[in-house]
Amino acid sequence: MIDYFHLAWKNLWRNRRRTIITLAAIAFSIMLVQALHNLSAGVYAGMVDSGVRAGSGHIAVYQQNYLAGREEALHFKDLNLVSEIEMIDGVEQVLPRLYIPALAQSSRESRGILLIGVDPERERQINPFLKSLTEDAMIRSADSRDAVVGARLLDELQIKPGQKFVVTAQHQDGTLHSELLRVRGVVSSGMKDIDGSLILVGRERAGLLTGSSSSVHELAVILSNPSYEQSVLGQITTMLAARPDIEAVSWERAMPNLANAIKLDYASQKFIFLIILLIVTIGVINTLLMSVMERMREFGVILALGSKPMVLRGMIMLEALSLGLLAAAFGTLLGSLATWYLVAVGINLADLVPETLEFGGVIFDPILRANWNPGWMIQIAIYVVGLTLLAALYPAIKAGRITPVEGMRHH
Amino acid sequence: MLLTLAFRNLWRNRRRTLLTLSAMVVSAALLILALGVFSGMFKDMLASATEQYYGHLVIAHPEYHLRRDLYAHLPIDIVDLPAIDRELAITGKSPRLRSFGLLSRPETSQPVELLGIIPELEQQVTSLQRQLTAGHYPTAEEHNGALIGQGLAHKMKVQPGDELVFITQAADGSIGNDLLIVSGIFATGDSRHDNNLVLAPLPWLQQVLVLPGRIHEVAMVIDDPMIAAQVADRMAPHLSGNIEVLDWGDLLPEMREVIAAYDVSRMIIVTILYMATGLGILNTFFMSVMERTREFGILMAQGMRPWSIRGLVLLETLLLSIIALAIGLFCGAIMTLYMQQVGIDLSAYITPVTYAGGTILPRLHAVFESGNFLVPAGMLLLVSLFAGFLPANRAARLDPVAAVRED
Amino acid sequence: MSLIELKSVSKIYRLGSQEVQALTDLSLTFDAGEFAVLAGPSGSGKTTALNLIGCLDRPSTGQVIVSGIDLGTASPRQLADFRLQHIGFIFQSYNLIPVLTAAENAEFTLMLQKVPKRLRREKVCKLFADLGIDGLEDRRPSDLSGGQQQRVAIARAMAANPQVILADEPTANLDSHTAEDLLDLMRQLNQEKGTTFIFSSHDDRVISQARRVIRLEDGYLAEDIRITM
Incomplete structure (x- = not known):
């Protein structure tokens, strides 16, 4: 076997220029696919992180049926759920919330809004909209009359911080x-929908409006690491076995807009x-076929x-394997370098698109940064080796067929 | 003569030429398809914002756009301003009064945005009449008929014929409330419209808000949304100081940026994809040149100039890329046409996604856009010539004596 | 029992729509230890006959029997195995594999036989010494003269100790001095090791060395002369 590898290796370098160009094409494609994938993985992770923190958490707990229409009546008494879930390993914070559709009125204007009743202490540690606020801009307690309002909504109601309004x-x-x-x-996120509609108040005060004090619509569970999602979801589901009226769901179900935005982007x-790999495969077929046709006499x-004939076919497959392995190694090296750059420096989208960008209901950071995904990188490298072997099939069969x-x- | 030679040379190693050609055709055709589908998404996204809500152009009081100030209203006769009538690009205009409030039933209340409209005029601007799921579009005769979104109807558990109460603050400071009867229910796929938007007759809303004869804006549509800014620029000088004209780019600056950035991202996608193709072309022509070393030597010995040799090789690459383009553009157009006529419905897998102020619908559906053909075509020619340049140079620099001796 | 037997063998090639009768009703028998030449002008069917003897090709009609086995019905795979075990080849244009060194070329059939590397090298080194090309083991074919390349080719043919070595115009590309040397060498191997040599050639130097001369003309057997010394 070693001998055949040796022979395959030597044959590979027979036409050095051709092999190098082919190698470059494969390696370049691997690098591209790996770097692009890592970049989107980084961007998606960032979107999910800010999405779950401003939204319904990595895991959300609802009254059954609440997700279907988000009906106000479907709230539940939290009892000790918050403190029980908090005890689970990997849970960073549990945010109880009440969502109440309401009309906000100033002396001049009125707007329909979704009032969010929160636990101010907990929310502040997590919610990116509150994190930037100073102490004297925060809701003081769950039953205070303090509200945190989106900047655009404030402007539309034509009121100023410190002034009163009615919901x-x-x-x-x-x-x-x-x-x-x-x-x-005042929250100024840059996202029109948020800035134009957000009103956060203390949970108890919000409950007074509907008579549902000490009830919640949602428990947003924030994890210290997104990879705990499966295990924590399992534990909460077990915990909820005694309460069939309540369910725990992953963020993908609670925030379909975000999940689907990622799905759609990743699909395209x-x-x-696919196109890149297809083109590369055609190029590899071409190179191997040329190399076979030139050597018919030798065969x-x-x-x-x-x-x-099988040995001959095997020799050609081995050549393809060497080419594939070399390209995979080289491409992965380039892919790692590119990823390293994208992790350390990133791409600043702000130069391209000056406006704040919303996608799937979250703002994304204008500096796009990659995430390392070694498993996926190796997987794509293996795919490419497989494709190279696939590309070698026709030339190999052709060579084995001659007398x-x-x-x-x-x- | 040179062209015939180039053509025959290409056909010498038919298998290699065809494989290279197929790589070029595949990359060009699939690129055109992908770009067509991306453009389709952008079109859906823009349409969700303009054709289902804003219109392409809006004239309003200068104070109105940013704050949607209840009191920044104008008389209804601005619908017939000469500035609008003179602009031939405008195919529809609809006067609107806007109010925000609560829609109430005994069991539940929901925050809504209510547009007071004149039905036959509004239908020229937005396409909700084509997206009805129940009932009918309100008619001018129904003095309080309302069209409401499907999500809202679901939350409030109403059907056509049911009654609703709209509560808001009127212009005189009083709390206005009045009865609406659901005429129809629409579904756009955009949750922000489906869960929030209500259309009701203009006179009814004028009465609720105590703003008789007043409107907040006139929404207008044009054939080609991409020229909205130019139309707005043409109209602006003819409008008096208390009226401004805005195009959809002013209303949705983030969408304008995203659509403008598409030109750049399209260029990046095309360049990246063609790199792999270009290396394939480079390889093929290097091989073809190396095989013909002896022949080039003989041509040179007979007095052919290096530049002509270079020209011959470049002509071959150009010829190949033109053939590839013809086939690639054709296949790309066929696939785009298929995706335009049939498309793929993804609603079983994903829900609509909001992006840059619009909504991308869960369907793959392509549109024809000249740039999606011109950019891949131009770039393919450029890449081929670039890939042909090195082999051409190599051929031109051969030493005739050594080349002829080559076996 | 004779080593190789051709029984009224005919071979017809198809060239497009035309049929070419390369061999007609040829019957020949070779015994072990022969040093024979197939002679005749080009197009007389020498190479075709040699290909049939070497199991490279199958006859259109007739039988090829080697060591008592009828190879007319063997699969390409069986033929390949048979060649590997029993037959060595020497070609007119040497046909060494350019990417391998001289020694690696000579080892090639041993490699196909899965002989361990160390044993292969030992054997090839000895062969190289016998053939007078020791010291050239690590050279590439392109760095060798024609005579040296042909000696490497002989080493390759000999390496697996075949019963028969078939040589197609082995001297055609060599100058007369080198050709003489090479013939002497093969004659010596024939006598010392008893390896059967069958040549195809129209070179008088080869014919004069042969112990049996088989003349072909237009695909027919013209004469078959055994020379005793």
């Missing part, structure tokens, strides 16, 4: 209920990867000397 919602008993709130903090990227001699006499008659 009106439908109480459980069917009557309309109003509460007076005071603007304490895969299509591009005739080798067959005459007593080599079986020694035909081969030697070839010029």
Whole structure:
């Protein structure tokens, strides 16, 4: 076997220029696919991270059926759930929330909004919208009249921080209920939908509107590392076995917009990867076929000397394997260098698109950074070796089909 | 004569030429298809914002756009401004009054955005009448008929014929509330419209808001959304100081940026994909030149100039890329046409995705856009010539004496 | 029992729509230890006959029997095995594999037989010494003269100790001095080791050395003369 490898290696370098160009094409494609994939993996991870922190967490706990229509009536008493879930390993924070559709009114204007009742202490540690606020802009307690409001909404209501406004919602008993709130903090995320509609208040105060105090619609569970998702989800589900009215779901189900944005983007990227690999495969077929056609006479001699057609085919497959392995190694090296650059430096999108960009309901950081995915990189390298072998099939079959006499008659 | 020679040379090693050709055709055709589908997504995204809501152009009070100030209203007769009538590109215009409030039923209330419209005019601007899932589009005769989004209808558990109460703050400071009857339900796929938007007759809303004869904006559509900014520029000088014209780019600056950035990203995708193809072309022509060393030597010995040799090789690459382009553009167009006519419905796998203020629908559906053909075509020619240059140079620099001796 | 027997063998090639009768009703028998030449002008069927003897090709009609085995019905795979075990080849244009060194070329059939590397090298070194090309083991074919290349080719043919070595115009590309040397060498191997040599040639130097001369004309056997010394 070693001997055949040795021979394959020598044959590979027969036409040095051709092999180098082919090698460059394969390695370049591997690098591209690996670097692009790592870059999107990094961007997706960033989107998911900011998405779950501002949204419903890595894992969200709801009343059954709440996700289907987000009906206000589907809230539940949290009992000790928050503290129990908090005890699970890998859970960074549990955020209880109440979502109440309401009308916000100033003396001049009114806007329909979704009032979010939160636990201010907990929320502040996680929610990116609150993190940037100073102490005196924060909601002081769960039952205070303090509100944190989106900048655009504040402007549309034509009120200023410190001023009062009224929110009106439908109480459980069917009557309309109003509460007076005071603007304490202003969120300016750059995202039109958020800045135009966000109102955060203390959970108890929000509950007064509908008569659902100490109830929640959602427990957003934030993990210290996204990789714990499966195990924590399993543990919470087990914990909820006694409460069939409540379910725990992953962020993909709780935030389909974000999950699908990533899916869609990744799908279009895969299509591009597919084209790249297809073109490279055609190039490899071309190179190997040329190399085989040039050596028909030699193959005739080798067959005459007593080599079986299968051995000849094997020799060509071995050449392809060496080419594939070399290209995979070289391409992965280049891919690693590119990834290293994209991890350390990244690409600044701000130069290209000055506006704040929203995708799938989250803002993405204008500096795109890659994530390391060694497993995936190796996988793509193995695919390419496989493709090279696939590309060698036709030339190998062709070479194995000649008879020694035909081969030697070839010029 | 040179052209015939180039053509025959290409056909000498038919298998190699065909393989290289197929790589070029595959890359060009699939690129065109992919770009067509991407353009389709952008078109859906833009349409979700303009054809389902904003319109391509809007005229309003200068104070209105940023704050949507209830009091920044204009008289309804601005619909017939000469500046609008004179602009032939405008194919539809709709006066609108906008209000935000709560839509109430005994069991639940939901925040909504309510547009007061004149049905036959609004249908020229937005396409909701084509996206009805139940009931009918409100008619001018129904004084309080409302068209509401499917998500909203679902949350409020209403059907056509059901009653709803709209509560908001009127211009006189009072709390206005009045009864609406659901005429129809629409579904656009964009959750922000489906869960939030209500269309009701303009006179009804004018009465609720105590703003008789007033509107907030006139939304307009044109045939080609890409020229909206030019149309706005043409209109602006003819409008008085208390009226401004905005195109969709002003209303949705992030979408304008994303669509502008598409030209750059298209260039990047095309370049990246053609690199692999280009290396294949380079390889083929190097091999073809090396095989013909002796022949080039003889041609040179007979007095052919290096530049003519170079020209011959470049002509061969050019010829190959033109053939590849003809086939590639054809196949690309066929596939784009298929995706335009049939498309692929992805709604079983994904839900609509919001992007840059618009919504990408869960379908793959292509549109024809000249740039999606011109860029891949031009780049392929460029890449081929570039890939042919090195082998051509190599052939031109041969020493005739040594080349002839070559076996 | 004779080593190789051709029984009324005919070979027809198809060239496009045309049929070419390369051999007609040829019957020949070779015994072990022969030093024979197939002579005749080009196109007389020498190479075709040699290809049939060497199991490179199958006859259109007739039988080829080697060591009592009828190879007319053997599969390409069986033929390959048979060649590997029993037959060595020497070609007009040497046909060494350019990417391998001289020694690696000579080892090639041994490699196909899966002989361990060390044993192969030992054997080839000895052969190289016998053939007078010791010291050239690590040279590439392109660095060798025609005579040296042909000696490497002989080493390759001999390496697996075949019963028969077939040589197609082995001297055609060599100058007369080198050709003489090479013939002497093969004659010596024939006498010392008893290896059967069958040549195809129209070179008088080869014919004059042969112990049996088989003349072919237009695919027919013209004469078959055994020379005793």
